[in-house]
Amino acid sequence: MHTTPPTTPKPPLAARFFRSLAIIVLTLAFTIIAALFFTGTTFSVVDTYFKDADKPPGGVLVILGLVVILLPLGLAIWAGRRRWLTWPVLAAGSVVAGGIMAWLASDDPIVRRPLAIEEVAPAFDGAEKNYAVIMEYGKQKPTEDAQAFSARKHAVQLAGVGPADGDKWAEFLVKNRAALEAEWAAAAPQRAWLGRLNAFDRLGDLTPADFAADIPRFDVWRFMSQRTAAAASLQALDGKGDEAIATLLPMLEVSRKFETSARTLIRLMIARTCQKLCYQTAGFILDRSNPSPAARARLLTALEGGNGAAGARRIVLIEYALFMPALAKLSLTETAAAVDWGSSRRLPRVLNVFTRIVFNPRATTNLYGDHAYELAGLAEARDLGGFAVRQESFVHASYRQGGMKNLGGRLILNMAVPAYQKVVKTYWDIEDLRLAVLARVGPET
Secondary structure, rough: OOOOOOOOOOOOOHHHHHHHHHHHHHHHHHHHHHHHHHHHHHHHHHHHHHHOOOOOOOOOHHHHHHHHHHHHHHHHHHHHHHOOOHHHHHHHHHHHHHHHHHHHHHHOOOOOOOHHHHHOOOOOOOOOHHHHHHHHHHOOOOHHHHHHHHOOOOOOOOOOOHHHHOOHHHHHHHOOOOHHHHHHHHHHHHHHHHHHOOOOOOOOOOOOOOOOOEEEEHHHHHHHHHHHHHHHHHHHOOOHHHHHHHHHHHHHHHHHHHHOOOHHHHHHHHHEEEEEEEHHHHHHHHHHHHHHHHHHHEEEHOOOOOHHHHOOOOOOOOHHHHHHHHHHOHHHHHHHHHHOOOOOOOOOOHHHHHHHHHHOOHHHHHHHHHHHHHHHHHOOOOOOOHHHHHHHHHHHHHHOOOOOHHHHHHHHHHHHOHHHHHHHHHHHHHHHHHHOOHHHHHHHH
């Protein structure tokens, strides 16, 4: 007599639902882990490929990535069909996945090198007034004069020629004298703005530590420094050395004040770029005219008291102090946008629940801080060779070390940390210009 084996009764619907949910969550967790593992361990290969071949990675790497990422799903389907995904197995898998996730989310206990922006560029009484004048020509809320200036078309382009070119600069000025003098006259609102800034003994910077903060426009500073150089140089060609010095001094004095309290690298480099043109113009004036001792004394006063080594150190530490608070608030969608994986608008914000698995803010800050203070010391010592080597090694070490741990933090540092090498070299080159002009003016005062 044939008997039918007893059938195993189906678990209740609620039990099946929760088991299915547990399988989905566990599969998703291991998929995330696999994606981070693959990305973190293959960046050294990708980095070498980009560096050596200067082209994107081949299809083999892409296919391998898909295989690794889809592997947890394939295993889950295979194990499910064999009925291996029992509650004990799911519990064990959850312990493993949870342990890995907890390790990925674990952060450094403290920030080793805390640095507030106020320590790098302290505020002072009255800074609000002159900061408001500076930001009349800001990017986000320009005044009517600023908007009119931006809309104005300039007849003369000074790109490719300047006071350092000597005779070529003189020929350019003579050829374009009428247009340059007309533009100088039309810039009366901007010259008045520069005069209001120069009336302050100090120029403060109250830029908050926020990526969305307003910053000064560069075009007005570039225009005013170029047209000041042209106007002063024309006066020197006419033999009016004292008038040339008087025309140059407001731009030189404001640009030096503009640098002293800078809280952003952009603001500091705007100031240094203007100073470079002013120093070159001062040299041209001294070559083409004979300013009086009184005028030379005023120029000497404007040239003295350079920031020197301390200023070079600030170049690096400014960005670190500004970046620290932002790192603590970054979400996964913002991190992805910063490393060009997408934008915060395209990526679903629900993914932000995984932020700490991909990005550890204190560990990232410590990585940046150690690097920034090392670079600051090299910049201060003017060790440009050591600076270049250390900056380059930091970029590649971020790809080749660390694996899946704090992957987003390492990537965002590579994207967000400026290429300081050229900035530091430019800073010291401009300092040499200042000292050269100072040496020319000093003995005859």
